[in-house]
Amino acid sequence: MDTEKAPLLSLKDIKFNIYKAMSNLKITSKNIVKSAKILEIDSPVTIKEINSNYKNLLKKRHPDLCNENINKCNEMTRKITDVYKIILFFFSSYKYFFIEKDL
Secondary structure: OOOOOOOOOOHHHHHHHHHHHHHOOOOOHHHHHHHHHHOOOOOOOOHHHHHHHHHHHHHHHOOOOOOOOHHHHHHHHHHHHHHHHHHHHHHHOOOOOOOHHHO
């Protein structure tokens, strides 16, 4: 049996592929606010709090753990994951200022 190994991607290639996929998302102010509501996050918020809410919502809605209709849980899990990606992409493209008076 002739098996070829797939070439390894560099970290730069992986980051570019993620960025390319994420840039196809509709990142608008309305979508960011809607995403925050779905993730049940309020302003101001830290990345740690966003991650915590995301994990807690997935625990509640994960199809293997959900007591509701499995299709509804699958749909909600996908939606939660999609809005989480939108929020993370927004934060990853946000410019931070390291000026003492602003910190």
